[in-house]
Amino acid sequence: MASLISCPHCGVRPKEEFAIKGAVLSRPAPDAGHQAWTEYVYLRDNPRGIHREYWHHTSGCRRWLVVTRDTASHEVELCLDAAAAKLAGVRP
Amino acid sequence: MRYSALSILLNGLTGNRGWRAAWRDPQPKAHYDVVIVGGGGHGLATAYYLAREFGIANVAVLEKNYVGSGNVGRNTTIIRSNYLLPGNNPFYELSMKLWEGLERDFNFNAMVSQRGVLNLYHSDAQRDAYTRRGNAMRLHAVDAELLDQAAVREMLPFLDFDNARFPIQGGLLQRRGGTVRHDAVAWGYARGADSRGVDIIQNCEVTAIRRENGRVTGVETTRGFIGCGKLALAAAGNSSQVAAMADLRLPIESHVLQAFVSEGLKPFIDCVVTFGAGHFYVSQSDKGGLVFGGDLDGYNSYAQRGNLATVEHVAEAGKAMIPALSRVRVLRSWGGIMDMSMDGSPIIDRTHLDNLYLNAGWCYGGFKATPASGYCFAHLIARDQAQETARAFRLDRFERGFLIDEKGMGAQPNLH
Numbered sequence: 469m470a471s472l473i474s475c476p477h478c479g480v481r482p483k484e485e486f487a488i489k490g491a492v493l494s495r496p497a498p499d500a501g502h503q504a505w506t507e508y509v510y511l512r513d514n515p516r517g518i519h520r521e522y523w524h525h526t527s528g529c530r531r532w533l534v535v536t537r538d539t540a541s542h543e544v545e546l547c548l549d550a551a552a553a554k555l556a557g558v559r560p
Numbered sequence: 561m562r563y564s565a566l567s568i569l570l571n572g573l574t575g576n577r578g579w580r581a582a583w584r585d586p587q588p589k590a591h592y593d594v595v596i597v598g599g600g601g602h603g604l605a606t607a608y609y610l611a612r613e614f615g616i617a618n619v620a621v622l623e624k625n626y627v628g629s630g631n632v633g634r635n636t637t638i639i640r641s642n643y644l645l646p647g648n649n650p651f652y653e654l655s656m657k658l659w660e661g662l663e664r665d666f667n668f669n670a671m672v673s674q675r676g677v678l679n680l681y682h683s684d685a686q687r688d689a690y691t692r693r694g695n696a697m698r699l700h701a702v703d704a705e706l707l708d709q710a711a712v713r714e715m716l717p718f719l720d721f722d723n724a725r726f727p728i729q730g731g732l733l734q735r736r737g738g739t740v741r742h743d744a745v746a747w748g749y750a751r752g753a754d755s756r757g758v759d760i761i762q763n764c765e766v767t768a769i770r771r772e773n774g775r776v777t778g779v780e781t782t783r784g785f786i787g788c789g790k791l792a793l794a795a796a797g798n799s800s801q802v803a804a805m806a807d808l809r810l811p812i813e814s815h816v817l818q819a820f821v822s823e824g825l826k827p828f829i830d831c832v833v834t835f836g837a838g839h840f841y842v843s844q845s846d847k848g849g850l851v852f853g854g855d856l857d858g859y860n861s862y863a864q865r866g867n868l869a870t871v872e873h874v875a876e877a878g879k880a881m882i883p884a885l886s887r888v889r890v891l892r893s894w895g896g897i898m899d900m901s902m903d904g905s906p907i908i909d910r911t912h913l914d915n916l917y918l919n920a921g922w923c924y925g926g927f928k929a930t931p932a933s934g935y936c937f938a939h940l941i942a943r944d945q946a947q948e949t950a951r952a953f954r955l956d957r958f959e960r961g962f963l964i965d966e967k968g969m970g971a972q973p974n975l976h
Contacts, residue, residue: 471868484869488858488974490813506959509971510811510902514800516862539814540862 476549477529485527492520492534516540522550563667582747583627583754588761588786592620594941595779595788597766597802599623601632601742601927602919603794604749604760605934606941608666611756613935614942619758620788622781624765628746630797634864634896635927636819636841636853638832640677640737641702644693647952647964648905649700654949655932656702656736662931668748670740671846676831677737678707678715680881682726686836690732697734705733716833720883726837728881737832739843739851745930769805769916776806776916792917792941797897798862799920806916811902811958813973815856816895817924818866820874822888824848838877849891852878856898856924858974866895898924904976905964908936908946909955917941918955923976 472480491512496504516539523533534553536546561567561580571578594610596603599621611617623629639659641652663670681687687706694704708730709721721728750760761783768780769791778787795802803810825848834841842852854874857866871893878885901907901921906929908919919937922929936950946953952964958971969975 482869483867490972490974491860502959507809510958511809512800512811512813513809514813514860516798516801516814519860521860537859539860542861542863 473523473535473544474547475525475528475531475533476547476552477531478525481525481528485525486533487524487526489522489524492522518545523547563669582751583760586759586761588620588764588781588783589759591778591787591789592759593618593789594792595619595786595790596621596792596794597779598630598793598795599627599750599760599762600630600794600796601628601746601749601930602796602922602933602937603792604746604753605930606792606794606919606937607753607758607760607934608749608756609935609938610942611753611758614938616942617757619753620786621753621758621760622764622766622779622786623760623762624782626762627750627760628743631896631898631926632746632930633743634819634894635742635924636843636851637739637742637845637927638677638737638841638843639672639740639928640734640832641928642677642679642693642697642704642732642734642737643966644696645964645966646700648966649696649702651932651936651949651953652929653700653702654935655929658931658935659740660736662745662748666748666752668744668751670744670748672738672740674736674738675843676733676735678712678731678733678831678833680712680719680728680731680834680836682728682837684729687729694732703734703736705735707731707733715831716829718884719833719881723880726880731833731836739832739845740927742927745927749934766802766805771806771913775914790915790917790941792919792937794919794937796899796920796922796926799899799918803918803920806911806913808911808916808918810907810920811971812921813860813900814862815859815898815900815974816861816863816866817853817856817898818870818874818893818895819851819853820871820893821845821891822850822852823891825850825888833881835877835881838880840874840877840881842878842882850885850888856900856974857895861895862897864895864897866893898922899926900973900976902958902971902973903963903965904967904969906933906953907955908933908940908950908953910940910944911955
């Protein structure tokens with residue numbers, strides 16, 4: 469993987485500054501039912517290729533980011549602020 | 561051909577012209593009773609036990625690359641059965657017992673070496689946790705010894721016992737644990753399965769699973785369609801990809817785990833020893849290289865290579881445990897793709913399709929489990945019933961709330 473990540477707030481920073489949460493999933497409604505919650509908590513697409521995931525810039529701006537990355541080549545395609553992306557109407 | 565001292569002697573006298581390939585290179589037949597996807601340790605062991613224990617020899621093992629090119633050749637070769645939870649412990653102990661008789665069983669030298677696995681503890685709390693684990697092991701008739709600092713000092717005097725941050729107070733030792741020559745495990749199972757009639761088909765990638773009326777009828781491959789009575793998936797690392805061909809979504813993420821080997825050294829570490837204050841495990845191979853590894857890189861990956869940040873982290877943990885490592889040069893590093901399940905434990909189960917069987921989610925504990933995994937998966941395929949020690953490894957345990965969370969991390973695969 470690229471050892472450098474372009475944080476939208478801090479610029480190009482080393483990967484070690486970030487903590488990785490995992491796949492970007494939309495959270496079901498509290499009353500969505502057992503099946504929906506099971507899928508949200510446990511099941512994953514686990515794609516070979518483009519993967520969108522939540523990263524936290526723990527040693528920088530401490531903002532949650534959405535990183536779009538290729539799981540086979542490790543190339544980072546896009547890095548957005550998660551909250552800003554949501555406000556701008558971009559898929560979370 | 562049976563390998564023996566006599567066969568070596570006779571071949572030595574006749575210019576070593578009598579050796580034959582350890583397994584055939586057959587053309588795929590149109591139909592098999594059982595097709596196993598994945599020619600790694602688990603797939604080959606499954607074929608071996610199907611033929612040897614359960615009388616099903618009309619079996620094909622399909623491998624997209626060459627036999628042993630995946631994780632069976634990419635691990636740190638450690639075997640142990642020091643598990644805490646009742647869902648895990650009897651299974652890994654079955655595996656340990658199979659390791660103990662394996663070489664005689666499949667007539668191949670796998671260099672099984674029960675040199676002991678020592679887990680260090682660094683605090684009172686960790687000692688209590690290891691005491692509990694040791695007691696759980698002994699209740700399951702597995703050997704475990706809790707060592708104090710003096711006993712560990714006698715075994716490994718060069719550890720950093722008086723480290724200011726992580727002083728070593730003692731360790732939990734399983735003497736029957738140890739290491740095995742990993743490639744030889746794949747080769748031994750391949751040879752044993754082949755000699756009993758199993759077809760091992762290399763360079764044959766499955767591209768689709770053909771279904772009719774809720775049953776699998778066969779697989780499309782890069783070498784044509786192959787029909788099957790039962791289909792068994794043992795493609796750890798790529799389980800999600802293969803399962804998706806049958807519209808099955810798994811509680812698994814693929815992550816990369818790195819491992820390392822140093823330059824050859826004189827005899828230095830005569831057991832497997834693990835750091836308790838970070839994730840680091842090391843043993844010394846018979847060639848003298850230190851074989852060691854640490855944590856996952858932490859991000860989803862299908863690339864068999866990792867990142868420098870993790871290399872540094874592993875090296876730091878190693879140096880905190882054994883200061884002398886600071887002057888050792890690393891010879892090679894590599895990465896393997898792990899099926900990280902949501903609770904850190906594997907799946908050996910039937911699926912939503914009648915004749916589709918799944919063996920997946922080994923996280924980074926798959927190598928030590930190879931014999932039992934093969935045995936239990938073969939049992940399931942042959943009898944449609946889980947083997948006694950593998951009953952907890954169900955696919956539906958996640959939605960039913962019966963997780964086997966050995967590490968207590970919850971549904972967060974990059975922390976297991």
